[in-house]
Amino acid sequence: MSSRYIRIFDTTLRDGEQAPGATMNKAEKLEIARQLAKLKVDIIEAGFPIASPDDFEAVKAIAAEVKGPRIAGLARAIEQDIRVCWDAVKVAETPRIHTFISTSEVHMKYQIKKTPAEVLADTRAMVSLARDLAGTHAGADVEFSAMDASRSEAGFLAEVLGVAVECGATTINVPDTVGYALPLEFGDFIRELYRLCPALADVTVSVHCHNDLGLATANSLAAVRAGATQVECAMNGIGERAGNASLEEVVMAIRTRRDSFDCETGVDTREIARTSRLVSTLTGYQIQRNKAIVGRNAFAHESGIHQAGVLSEASTFEIMTPADVGLADNDIVLGKHSGRHALRAKLAELGYTLSDADLQDAFARFKEIADKKKQVTVLDLEALVSEEIRERQDLFTLRSFVNQSGSTITPTSQVEVEARGELKKGRSFSNGTVESVFAAIDDAVGISGSLADYQVRAISAGKDSLAEVRVAVEVNGRSFNGQAVSFDFMEASAKAYVRAVNNAAAAGEV
Numbered sequence: 001m002s003s004r005y006i007r008i009f010d011t012t013l014r015d016g017e018q019a020p021g022a023t024m025n026k027a028e029k030l031e032i033a034r035q036l037a038k039l040k041v042d043i044i045e046a047g048f049p050i051a052s053p054d055d056f057e058a059v060k061a062i063a064a065e066v067k068g069p070r071i072a073g074l075a076r077a078i079e080q081d082i083r084v085c086w087d088a089v090k091v092a093e094t095p096r097i098h099t100f101i102s103t104s105e106v107h108m109k110y111q112i113k114k115t116p117a118e119v120l121a122d123t124r125a126m127v128s129l130a131r132d133l134a135g136t137h138a139g140a141d142v143e144f145s146a147m148d149a150s151r152s153e154a155g156f157l158a159e160v161l162g163v164a165v166e167c168g169a170t171t172i173n174v175p176d177t178v179g180y181a182l183p184l185e186f187g188d189f190i191r192e193l194y195r196l197c198p199a200l201a202d203v204t205v206s207v208h209c210h211n212d213l214g215l216a217t218a219n220s221l222a223a224v225r226a227g228a229t230q231v232e233c234a235m236n237g238i239g240e241r242a243g244n245a246s247l248e249e250v251v252m253a254i255r256t257r258r259d260s261f262d263c264e265t266g267v268d269t270r271e272i273a274r275t276s277r278l279v280s281t282l283t284g285y286q287i288q289r290n291k292a293i294v295g296r297n298a299f300a301h302e303s304g305i306h307q308a309g310v311l312s313e314a315s316t317f318e319i320m321t322p323a324d325v326g327l328a329d330n331d332i333v334l335g336k337h338s339g340r341h342a343l344r345a346k347l348a349e350l351g352y353t354l355s356d357a358d359l360q361d362a363f364a365r366f367k368e369i370a371d372k373k374k375q376v377t378v379l380d381l382e383a384l385v386s387e388e389i390r391e392r393q394d395l396f397t398l399r400s401f402v403n404q405s406g407s408t409i410t411p412t413s414q415v416e417v418e419a420r421g422e423l424k425k426g427r428s429f430s431n432g433t434v435e436s437v438f439a440a441i442d443d444a445v446g447i448s449g450s451l452a453d454y455q456v457r458a459i460s461a462g463k464d465s466l467a468e469v470r471v472a473v474e475v476n477g478r479s480f481n482g483q484a485v486s487f488d489f490m491e492a493s494a495k496a497y498v499r500a501v502n503n504a505a506a507a508g509e510v
């Protein structure tokens with residue numbers, strides 16, 4: 001018997017972006033979408049087109065440029081949402097309208113303020129509208145989600161899902177929106193829905209689990225065992241609140257325990273580590289060291305007994321190998337004598353296509369790194385390219401900074417920030433060294449940001465490593481992340497802060 005194929009629906013760019021502070025610009029989203037295509041996910045949920053003009057443009061650009069995966073846009077079960085969503089995704093080879101409405105009692109009563117009869121009627125009308133729009137394109141399809149499905153009354157939910165199938169949805173998603181489900185219960189719930197709604201046998205049943213109780217992966221896998229053939233997940237598990245089921249965990253569990261699941265996905269697992277790093281860099285969300293699959297320690301064996309075992313036979317303590325997830329090839333790639341061609345070729349191999357102008361800038365940065373560091377690794381190149389990608393759309397760029405500090409003086413800083421084409425100067429005297437640089441940037445840009453988080457780390461081993469700084473900055477009560485690398489941690493700090501300011505500006509807060 002051949003194994004069941006499980007579709008991987010990646011929502012890093014939609015639910016993932018809803019994680020506080022994780023806003024990305026269009027260039028960043030496009031880069032992640034290209035990498036998700038290399039990872040070979042089946043569906044990329046590129047965004048929520050009605051949410052903002054920027055979101056619309058990003059979804060449209062991804063739909064136009066990224067080939068391979070199906071490109072989905074999210075829409076409430078509201079006519080205007082669905083039409084705008086269709087306008088954004090229709091240029092894709094295989095577009096999807098993903099429409100949703102709440103079905104639990106508490107959501108119907110307090111969130112959308114509709115009766116069950118109204119929810120049924122909206123489902124009928126809006127899935128039909130989506131089907132009609134999708135019907136104009138040979139490759140298009142419709143997904144329907146029942147929000148808060150896991151807390152919905154099974155009989156009513158089955159009725160709604162039946163209507164959605166009848167009206168043309170070919171994927172039916174059962175979200176655990178608030179992360180309330182338990183694995184055994186959720187598996188039973190999916191089986192019960194198959195029983196109550198026989199039409200589900202003819203469509204793809206999907207699940208979308210949140211991680212509020214740390215059970216998103218377990219619940220997704222329980223649903224797969226119960227018959228679901230699509231899992232919605234996000235890279236590094238990012239998403240609303242505690243996040244979504246983590247793509248790398250779901251995929252590697254299905255692969256590693258194929259003996260138990262008898263299922264497979266189409267994901268090229270060797271692209272997992274790179275995708276994870278890219279998402280972490282561009283969202284500013286650091287990965288915890290002990291995170292399964294992609295954390296720094298995921299393949300580190302500390303105790304002597306474990307190390308000896310792995311050296312004599314890897315399977316003694318490793319159920320997967322670093323190579324399986326693409327962690328084995330981060331070594332030296334280029335050196336100080338490498339030229340422009342070598343850099344272009346290596347970047348192409350890593351999946352980056354830069355315009356001539358961007359390559360020119362990247363080469364200048366590469367030379368700077370190679371002069372200071374004998375061996376330039378994949379991690380260094382990724383850091384360098386991420387900077388290039390993001391600066392393409394920046395409104396604010398750090399042009400210079402001077403910082404004076406010491407144990408006997410009050411730290412002072414002066415900065416020059418190019419702001420929408422104009423050079424602005426800022427200065428400050430503050431208690432802390434880093435604080436004074438941030439205050440000078442505030443002065444230049446004319447905001448009053450408050451620092452909610454600040455982290456520094458070396459991106460690779462060795463004293464000559466680039467320093468990476470991540471910040472979370474609150475502007476007008478909203479949180480924005482920023483990340484940057486430099487040999488100078490103070491410069492990385494200033495750039496990371498300016499990056500957060502750019503993200504705030506893109507969200508209309510500056």
Ligand code: KIV
Binds near residue numbers: 074147173176178210
């Ligand atoms: O968590 C949820 O229910 C969602 C839906 C929009 C699918 O994100």
Ligand code: ZN
Binds near residue numbers: 175177208210240
């Ligand atoms: Zn969600």
